[in-house]
Amino acid sequence: MIKTFNYFTQSIFIYFFFILGRILGVDLSRKLFSFLFLKVGPFFKSKKIISDNLLIFDKTIKEDQIDKIVSNMWKNYGMTFIEYIFLDYFKRNKSHIIIEGQENLEKIIKDKKPAIFVSGHFANYELMSMEITKMGIELAAIYRPLNNFFLNPFMEYLRKKYVCGNQIKKGINGVRETIEFINKGVSIALMVDQRVSEGEKINFFGKQALTTTLPAQLSIKYSLPIIPVFIERTIEKKFKIKFYNEINPLKMESKTNLTIRVNKVLEEMIVKNPNEWIWTHNRWK
Secondary structure, eight states: OHHHHHHHHHHHHHHHHHHHHHHHOHHHHHHHHHHHHHHHGGGTSOHHHHHHHHHHHOTTOOHHHHHHHHHHHHHHHHHHHHHGGGHHHHHHOOTTEEEEOHHHHHHHHHHTOOOEEEEOSBSSTHHHHHHHHHTTOOEEEEEOOOSOTTTHHHHHHHIIIIIOSEEEESSHHHHHHHHHHHHTTOEEEEEOOSOOTTSEEEEETTEEEEEOOHHHHHHHHHTOOEEEEEEEEOTTSOEEEEEOOOBOGGGOSSHHHHHHHHHHHHHHHHHHOGGGBOTTSOTTO
Protein backbone atom coordinates (compact mmCIF):
# COMPACT_ATOMS: atom_id res chain seq x y z
CA MET A 1 0.00 0.00 0.00
CA ILE A 2 2.82 2.41 0.90
CA LYS A 3 4.70 1.51 -2.28
CA THR A 4 1.57 2.13 -4.38
CA PHE A 5 1.07 5.51 -2.74
CA ASN A 6 4.70 6.45 -3.35
CA TYR A 7 4.49 5.41 -7.00
CA PHE A 8 1.28 7.41 -7.42
CA THR A 9 2.85 10.50 -5.83
CA GLN A 10 5.97 10.19 -7.96
CA SER A 11 3.93 9.86 -11.13
CA ILE A 12 1.90 12.99 -10.33
CA PHE A 13 5.09 15.02 -9.96
CA ILE A 14 6.58 13.58 -13.15
CA TYR A 15 3.45 14.19 -15.22
CA PHE A 16 3.38 17.76 -13.87
CA PHE A 17 7.02 18.24 -14.89
CA PHE A 18 6.29 16.87 -18.36
CA ILE A 19 3.43 19.35 -18.79
CA LEU A 20 5.66 22.16 -17.53
CA GLY A 21 8.35 21.08 -20.00
CA ARG A 22 5.99 21.31 -22.96
CA ILE A 23 4.97 24.79 -21.87
CA LEU A 24 8.56 26.00 -21.48
CA GLY A 25 9.95 24.39 -24.64
CA VAL A 26 12.96 22.12 -25.08
CA ASP A 27 15.78 24.66 -24.61
CA LEU A 28 14.46 26.29 -21.43
CA SER A 29 13.38 22.91 -20.03
CA ARG A 30 16.88 21.53 -20.45
CA LYS A 31 18.32 24.43 -18.46
CA LEU A 32 15.71 24.14 -15.72
CA PHE A 33 15.87 20.37 -15.23
CA SER A 34 19.64 20.11 -15.52
CA PHE A 35 19.75 22.60 -12.62
CA LEU A 36 17.06 20.77 -10.62
CA PHE A 37 18.67 17.36 -11.02
CA LEU A 38 22.06 18.81 -10.10
CA LYS A 39 20.62 20.10 -6.82
CA VAL A 40 18.17 17.30 -5.95
CA GLY A 41 19.71 14.18 -7.51
CA PRO A 42 22.41 13.61 -4.86
CA PHE A 43 19.69 13.21 -2.20
CA PHE A 44 18.25 10.16 -3.98
CA LYS A 45 21.36 8.26 -5.07
CA SER A 46 24.30 7.00 -3.02
CA LYS A 47 27.31 9.28 -3.30
CA LYS A 48 29.50 6.39 -2.11
CA ILE A 49 28.45 4.11 -5.00
CA ILE A 50 29.19 6.87 -7.50
CA SER A 51 32.61 7.62 -5.97
CA ASP A 52 33.50 3.92 -5.74
CA ASN A 53 32.55 3.42 -9.40
CA LEU A 54 34.68 6.37 -10.49
CA LEU A 55 37.66 5.06 -8.50
CA ILE A 56 37.36 1.75 -10.36
CA PHE A 57 37.17 3.70 -13.63
CA ASP A 58 40.31 5.66 -12.73
CA LYS A 59 42.28 4.79 -9.59
CA THR A 60 44.20 8.08 -9.80
CA ILE A 61 41.17 10.34 -10.20
CA LYS A 62 41.19 13.49 -8.07
CA GLU A 63 38.34 14.77 -5.93
CA ASP A 64 37.76 17.80 -8.14
CA GLN A 65 37.57 15.53 -11.21
CA ILE A 66 34.98 13.37 -9.45
CA ASP A 67 32.94 16.46 -8.58
CA LYS A 68 33.04 17.67 -12.18
CA ILE A 69 31.99 14.32 -13.66
CA VAL A 70 29.21 13.87 -11.09
CA SER A 71 27.86 17.38 -11.69
CA ASN A 72 27.81 16.85 -15.45
CA MET A 73 26.17 13.45 -14.97
CA TRP A 74 23.28 14.97 -12.98
CA LYS A 75 22.86 17.73 -15.55
CA ASN A 76 22.65 15.14 -18.31
CA TYR A 77 20.18 13.12 -16.20
CA GLY A 78 17.92 16.17 -15.98
CA MET A 79 18.08 16.95 -19.68
CA THR A 80 17.44 13.34 -20.66
CA PHE A 81 14.48 13.16 -18.28
CA ILE A 82 12.66 16.17 -19.73
CA GLU A 83 13.57 15.26 -23.31
CA TYR A 84 11.17 12.31 -23.11
CA ILE A 85 8.29 14.71 -23.57
CA PHE A 86 9.98 16.05 -26.73
CA LEU A 87 10.56 12.71 -28.45
CA ASP A 88 8.00 13.70 -31.09
CA TYR A 89 10.15 16.74 -31.93
CA PHE A 90 13.28 14.61 -32.29
CA LYS A 91 11.37 12.10 -34.43
CA ARG A 92 10.27 14.79 -36.90
CA ASN A 93 13.58 16.59 -37.21
CA LYS A 94 17.18 15.94 -38.26
CA SER A 95 18.88 19.21 -37.35
CA HIS A 96 19.69 17.99 -33.81
CA ILE A 97 21.69 14.97 -35.00
CA ILE A 98 25.19 14.50 -36.36
CA ILE A 99 25.83 10.93 -37.54
CA GLU A 100 29.24 9.32 -37.88
CA GLY A 101 29.65 5.90 -39.45
CA GLN A 102 26.40 6.04 -41.39
CA GLU A 103 27.94 3.71 -43.96
CA ASN A 104 27.73 0.94 -41.36
CA LEU A 105 23.95 1.36 -41.27
CA GLU A 106 23.77 1.49 -45.05
CA LYS A 107 25.65 -1.82 -45.17
CA ILE A 108 22.96 -3.44 -43.02
CA ILE A 109 20.28 -2.15 -45.40
CA LYS A 110 22.25 -3.31 -48.45
CA ASP A 111 22.96 -6.79 -47.05
CA LYS A 112 19.30 -7.21 -46.02
CA LYS A 113 20.41 -9.06 -42.92
CA PRO A 114 19.68 -8.12 -39.30
CA ALA A 115 22.32 -6.95 -36.86
CA ILE A 116 22.66 -6.55 -33.11
CA PHE A 117 23.15 -2.96 -31.96
CA VAL A 118 24.71 -2.56 -28.51
CA SER A 119 25.34 0.50 -26.39
CA GLY A 120 25.11 1.96 -22.90
CA HIS A 121 23.20 4.67 -21.07
CA PHE A 122 24.93 7.70 -22.59
CA ALA A 123 23.41 11.17 -23.13
CA ASN A 124 19.86 10.62 -24.43
CA TYR A 125 20.24 6.92 -25.25
CA GLU A 126 16.68 6.64 -26.66
CA LEU A 127 17.74 8.63 -29.72
CA MET A 128 20.08 5.86 -30.92
CA SER A 129 17.26 3.40 -31.64
CA MET A 130 15.18 6.26 -33.02
CA GLU A 131 17.81 7.15 -35.62
CA ILE A 132 18.25 3.51 -36.64
CA THR A 133 14.54 3.21 -37.39
CA LYS A 134 14.54 6.58 -39.19
CA MET A 135 17.14 5.10 -41.54
CA GLY A 136 14.60 2.45 -42.52
CA ILE A 137 16.05 -0.46 -40.56
CA GLU A 138 13.41 -2.65 -38.94
CA LEU A 139 14.35 -2.82 -35.28
CA ALA A 140 13.23 -4.30 -31.96
CA ALA A 141 14.59 -2.81 -28.74
CA ILE A 142 15.00 -4.68 -25.47
CA TYR A 143 14.08 -2.58 -22.44
CA ARG A 144 13.50 -2.85 -18.71
CA PRO A 145 10.00 -1.68 -17.65
CA LEU A 146 9.81 0.95 -14.93
CA ASN A 147 8.82 -0.28 -11.48
CA ASN A 148 6.29 2.56 -11.25
CA PHE A 149 3.14 1.08 -12.84
CA PHE A 150 1.45 4.49 -12.95
CA LEU A 151 4.22 5.88 -15.14
CA ASN A 152 5.40 2.86 -17.13
CA PRO A 153 2.42 2.70 -19.58
CA PHE A 154 3.05 6.29 -20.67
CA MET A 155 6.78 5.70 -21.11
CA GLU A 156 6.09 2.56 -23.15
CA TYR A 157 3.68 4.57 -25.29
CA LEU A 158 6.35 7.21 -25.98
CA ARG A 159 8.96 4.59 -26.86
CA LYS A 160 6.65 2.63 -29.19
CA LYS A 161 5.29 5.72 -30.94
CA TYR A 162 8.49 7.73 -31.36
CA VAL A 163 11.56 5.58 -30.66
CA CYS A 164 10.96 2.04 -31.89
CA GLY A 165 7.63 0.34 -32.53
CA ASN A 166 8.90 -3.09 -31.48
CA GLN A 167 9.60 -3.08 -27.75
CA ILE A 168 10.74 -6.27 -25.96
CA LYS A 169 10.48 -6.54 -22.19
CA LYS A 170 13.66 -7.81 -20.59
CA GLY A 171 13.44 -11.38 -19.25
CA ILE A 172 13.05 -15.01 -20.32
CA ASN A 173 9.96 -14.30 -22.41
CA GLY A 174 11.82 -11.37 -23.91
CA VAL A 175 14.60 -13.68 -25.12
CA ARG A 176 12.04 -15.86 -26.91
CA GLU A 177 10.48 -12.78 -28.46
CA THR A 178 13.92 -11.57 -29.53
CA ILE A 179 14.60 -14.82 -31.37
CA GLU A 180 11.24 -14.55 -33.12
CA PHE A 181 12.14 -11.07 -34.34
CA ILE A 182 15.55 -12.23 -35.57
CA ASN A 183 13.92 -15.06 -37.51
CA LYS A 184 11.76 -12.43 -39.20
CA GLY A 185 14.84 -10.47 -40.26
CA VAL A 186 14.48 -7.76 -37.59
CA SER A 187 17.58 -6.20 -36.01
CA ILE A 188 17.92 -6.02 -32.21
CA ALA A 189 19.06 -3.14 -29.98
CA LEU A 190 19.97 -3.45 -26.31
CA MET A 191 21.99 -1.81 -23.55
CA VAL A 192 24.91 -3.84 -22.21
CA ASP A 193 26.30 -1.57 -19.50
CA GLN A 194 24.24 -2.62 -16.48
CA ARG A 195 24.73 -5.48 -14.04
CA VAL A 196 22.64 -8.59 -14.69
CA SER A 197 22.02 -11.54 -12.39
CA GLU A 198 22.21 -14.10 -15.20
CA GLY A 199 25.43 -12.85 -16.79
CA GLU A 200 29.08 -13.84 -16.66
CA LYS A 201 31.81 -12.11 -14.69
CA ILE A 202 33.78 -10.19 -17.30
CA ASN A 203 36.63 -7.72 -16.81
CA PHE A 204 35.36 -4.14 -16.88
CA PHE A 205 37.89 -1.40 -16.12
CA GLY A 206 40.13 -3.94 -14.43
CA LYS A 207 37.50 -5.46 -12.16
CA GLN A 208 35.14 -8.40 -12.65
CA ALA A 209 31.53 -7.38 -13.30
CA LEU A 210 28.45 -9.45 -14.10
CA THR A 211 27.78 -8.79 -17.79
CA THR A 212 25.09 -9.94 -20.18
CA THR A 213 26.25 -12.45 -22.79
CA LEU A 214 22.98 -12.27 -24.75
CA PRO A 215 24.39 -10.21 -27.65
CA ALA A 216 27.28 -12.65 -28.05
CA GLN A 217 25.01 -15.70 -27.88
CA LEU A 218 22.63 -14.31 -30.49
CA SER A 219 25.47 -13.09 -32.68
CA ILE A 220 27.21 -16.47 -32.74
CA LYS A 221 24.07 -18.59 -33.07
CA TYR A 222 22.56 -16.59 -35.93
CA SER A 223 25.81 -15.28 -37.49
CA LEU A 224 24.83 -11.66 -36.91
CA PRO A 225 27.28 -8.77 -36.73
CA ILE A 226 27.39 -6.68 -33.57
CA ILE A 227 27.43 -2.92 -34.14
CA PRO A 228 28.35 -0.75 -31.13
CA VAL A 229 26.63 2.64 -30.99
CA PHE A 230 27.69 5.72 -29.04
CA ILE A 231 25.88 9.00 -28.43
CA GLU A 232 27.01 12.22 -26.79
CA ARG A 233 25.89 15.82 -26.56
CA THR A 234 27.68 18.60 -28.44
CA ILE A 235 28.21 22.19 -27.38
CA GLU A 236 25.73 23.25 -30.06
CA LYS A 237 22.89 21.52 -28.16
CA LYS A 238 22.95 18.71 -30.69
CA PHE A 239 23.74 15.02 -30.45
CA LYS A 240 26.51 13.10 -32.16
CA ILE A 241 25.85 9.43 -32.80
CA LYS A 242 28.64 7.11 -33.89
CA PHE A 243 27.93 3.71 -35.45
CA TYR A 244 31.11 1.65 -35.07
CA ASN A 245 32.43 -0.91 -37.53
CA GLU A 246 30.78 -4.27 -37.04
CA ILE A 247 32.25 -6.95 -34.80
CA ASN A 248 32.26 -10.21 -36.73
CA PRO A 249 31.29 -13.22 -34.56
CA LEU A 250 33.18 -15.57 -36.89
CA LYS A 251 36.44 -14.02 -35.69
CA MET A 252 35.68 -14.82 -32.05
CA GLU A 253 36.36 -18.16 -30.39
CA SER A 254 33.51 -18.05 -27.87
CA LYS A 255 30.68 -15.98 -26.43
CA THR A 256 32.99 -15.01 -23.57
CA ASN A 257 35.64 -13.61 -25.94
CA LEU A 258 32.97 -11.79 -27.90
CA THR A 259 31.52 -10.30 -24.71
CA ILE A 260 35.02 -9.20 -23.64
CA ARG A 261 35.37 -7.43 -27.01
CA VAL A 262 32.05 -5.64 -26.53
CA ASN A 263 33.07 -4.59 -23.02
CA LYS A 264 36.30 -3.13 -24.39
CA VAL A 265 34.37 -0.96 -26.83
CA LEU A 266 32.05 0.13 -24.02
CA GLU A 267 35.08 1.12 -21.95
CA GLU A 268 36.33 3.24 -24.85
CA MET A 269 32.98 5.02 -24.99
CA ILE A 270 33.00 5.80 -21.28
CA VAL A 271 36.60 7.05 -21.39
CA LYS A 272 35.68 9.30 -24.29
CA ASN A 273 32.91 11.00 -22.32
CA PRO A 274 32.57 9.97 -18.66
CA ASN A 275 30.35 13.00 -18.02
CA GLU A 276 27.33 11.47 -19.73
CA TRP A 277 27.36 7.89 -18.46
CA ILE A 278 25.15 6.86 -15.55
CA TRP A 279 27.50 6.27 -12.59
CA THR A 280 24.68 5.72 -10.08
CA HIS A 281 24.25 2.00 -10.81
CA ASN A 282 26.14 -0.46 -8.63
CA ARG A 283 27.86 -1.94 -11.68
CA TRP A 284 30.52 -3.93 -9.84
CA LYS A 285 28.35 -5.32 -7.01
